[in-house]
Amino acid sequence: MASTETAIEVSDLRKSYGDLEAVRGIEFRVQRGEIYGLLGPNGAGKTSTVEILEGYRQRTSGTVSVLGFDPNQRPRELRARVGIVLQSSGIYSHVKVAEVLAHFAQFYPHPRDVDEVIQLTGLAEKRDERARHLSGGQRRRLDLALALIGDPELIFLDEPTTGFDPAARRSAWQTIRSLRDLGKTVLLTTHYLDEAQELADRVAIIKGGRILAEGSPAELGVGGGSRYRVAYANGDGEAVAVETDDPTTLLHELTGAALARGEELRSLSVTRPSLEDVYLELTADA
Amino acid sequence: MPSTVGLLWRQYRLERHLFWRNPSAAFFNFLLPLIFLALFGAIVYHHQSELDVIVPGIAGMSVMSTTFTALAYNLTFLREQGVLKRIRGTPLPSGVYLGGLALNAVTNTAIQIAIVVGAGRLIFNLGWPPQPITLVVFVLAGVASFALLGVALSHAIPNFESAPAVINGVFVPVILVSGVFFDVKHVPGFLRDIAQALPLEPLINGLTGGLVAARGDLSHHLTALAVIGVWGLVGVVLAIRGFSWEAHRN
Numbered sequence: 001m002a003s004t005e006t007a008i009e010v011s012d013l014r015k016s017y018g019d020l021e022a023v024r025g026i027e028f029r030v031q032r033g034e035i036y037g038l039l040g041p042n043g044a045g046k047t048s049t050v051e052i053l054e055g056y057r058q059r060t061s062g063t064v065s066v067l068g069f070d071p072n073q074r075p076r077e078l079r080a081r082v083g084i085v086l087q088s089s090g091i092y093s094h095v096k097v098a099e100v101l102a103h104f105a106q107f108y109p110h111p112r113d114v115d116e117v118i119q120l121t122g123l124a125e126k127r128d129e130r131a132r133h134l135s136g137g138q139r140r141r142l143d144l145a146l147a148l149i150g151d152p153e154l155i156f157l158d159e160p161t162t163g164f165d166p167a168a169r170r171s172a173w174q175t176i177r178s179l180r181d182l183g184k185t186v187l188l189t190t191h192y193l194d195e196a197q198e199l200a201d202r203v204a205i206i207k208g209g210r211i212l213a214e215g216s217p218a219e220l221g222v223g224g225g226s227r228y229r230v231a232y233a234n235g236d237g238e239a240v241a242v243e244t245d246d247p248t249t250l251l252h253e254l255t256g257a258a259l260a261r262g263e264e265l266r267s268l269s270v271t272r273p274s275l276e277d278v279y280l281e282l283t284a285d286a
Numbered sequence: 287m288p289s290t291v292g293l294l295w296r297q298y299r300l301e302r303h304l305f306w307r308n309p310s311a312a313f314f315n316f317l318l319p320l321i322f323l324a325l326f327g328a329i330v331y332h333h334q335s336e337l338d339v340i341v342p343g344i345a346g347m348s349v350m351s352t353t354f355t356a357l358a359y360n361l362t363f364l365r366e367q368g369v370l371k372r373i374r375g376t377p378l379p380s381g382v383y384l385g386g387l388a389l390n391a392v393t394n395t396a397i398q399i400a401i402v403v404g405a406g407r408l409i410f411n412l413g414w415p416p417q418p419i420t421l422v423v424f425v426l427a428g429v430a431s432f433a434l435l436g437v438a439l440s441h442a443i444p445n446f447e448s449a450p451a452v453i454n455g456v457f458v459p460v461i462l463v464s465g466v467f468f469d470v471k472h473v474p475g476f477l478r479d480i481a482q483a484l485p486l487e488p489l490i491n492g493l494t495g496g497l498v499a500a501r502g503d504l505s506h507h508l509t510a511l512a513v514i515g516v517w518g519l520v521g522v523v524l525a526i527r528g529f530s531w532e533a534h535r536n
Contacts, residue, residue, distance in 0.1 A: 056375070090364075103296065
């Protein structure tokens with residue numbers, strides 16, 4: 001069914017909890033080697049969708065293929081080929097970092113080297129520390145390390161940097177980018193726009209259990225066309241913003257007029273609508 | 287990648303390492319039956335007939351605390367912390383993981399029974415168990431039954447904070463009515479009927495046969511064994527039904 005180039009294929013996926021329909025007909029396809037982002041507010045259906053793909057939840061209807069398997073059956077071979085970073089998951093308090101990685105490595109047919117994974121996730125200094133002594137960010141890195149120890153082809157990251165300070169986020173992003181360099185496929189859920197923009201090759205914006213828009217961050221950012229937003233402060237100091245397909249001509253006119261009046265064109269900026277603008281527009285409660 | 291048996295062994299070994307890595311927990315785990323033995327032994331030291339009640343009673347309590355109490359508590363912790371969910375996402379077979387937890391608990395049972403039997407012999411002149419087969423059969427039956435009931439109880443515990451209250455709310459009344467500290471003969475009739483329908487009194491009944499001379503061989507304790515068996519069956523059904531790998535949500 002799924003070609004070897006497709007890592008995940010989802011069509012008309014639905015999930016209900018009693019009367020609540022959390023996922024309402026989602027379709028998407030993730031190519032191998034791609035970082036695909038599911039972006040949306042809390043309660044949008046992201047985690048339900050991902051947990052169906054991970055085999056934690058049974059779908060109500062629709063078809064799902066993960067590396068060619070149906071995750072409903074939770075086949076062991078599939079579990080050996082994916083790595084999962086859950087939104088929150090605990091670990092034994094008294095287990096040491098290298099010890100738990102070496103232990104988990106035994107579950108997999110072709111595990112990665114423990115010290116290599118410790119290096120990759122920046123835990124070298126905490127190698128022999130007990131899990132209970134790790135900070136929140138270090139625990140999150142241990143989560144990632146445990147997901148990578150089996151050398152998975154496909155990695156699920158459910159809000160991997162929530163609660164990180166800016167420096168820790170940057171370094172986590174670097175690690176996630178390095179996964180793409182290794183040819184891994186990543187399904188990332190996040191409610192951080194900058195995270196989706198930084199990391200994802202393609203993004204689906206999801207709300208109310210539906211995908212509202214899908215595309216690369218750049219495509220989504222320009223809304224399918226090539227619109228630019230030119231903003232400046234006029235002579236009275238009021239902020240003015242104009243959207244245009246032809247910023248060159250508009251800027252020429254604006255700057256020409258300002259020069260003719262002998263005024264400065266203060267606070268001038270030319271931007272493309274960011275993913276954030278698109279996101280806020282799409283997810284605004286009408 | 288190790289075989290299933292190899293994985294079970296490694297999971298078990300990790301559980302043992304981690305058990306000992308929290309020395310205060312391990313120490314008090316094994317100290318508690320000794321404290322009870324010392325205290326009640328001191329109280330009834332000159333009455334061999336009462337010592338004959340106390341030692342099997344404490345042995346029965348040890349079986350219950352190392353399996354029922356420990357598993358209900360640990361499983362609630364592992365479930366609420368998300369450890370079970372994490373394990374569920376790996377290729378480790380679920381049965382291997384749960385088997386490791388169970389073997390860990392059973393090891394503690396074996397150590398505690400050895401401590402109680404040793405203390406009974408050294409301090410209270412009980413001698414070596416006169417009916418070792420009866421002893422082993424009842425310990426095994428008790429372990430299986432109480433372990434399953436402990437797993438089942440964990441399903442009823444809504445969150446980790448309430449685990450001690452719920453577990454003690456079951457454990458303490460059961461050890462009090464089941465004759466851990468006194469002969470169940472001295473208990474009012476209706477309480478005795480309740481105790482005999484619960485699994486701990488029959489377990490102590492059988493352990494008495496195993497540990498105390500002249501209380502009869504296995505054939506004298508078959509009714510008790512049957513009661514434990516019925517509770518084991520109830521435990522199987524309840525342990526499987528309602529098992530959750532994920533934290534309970536409100």
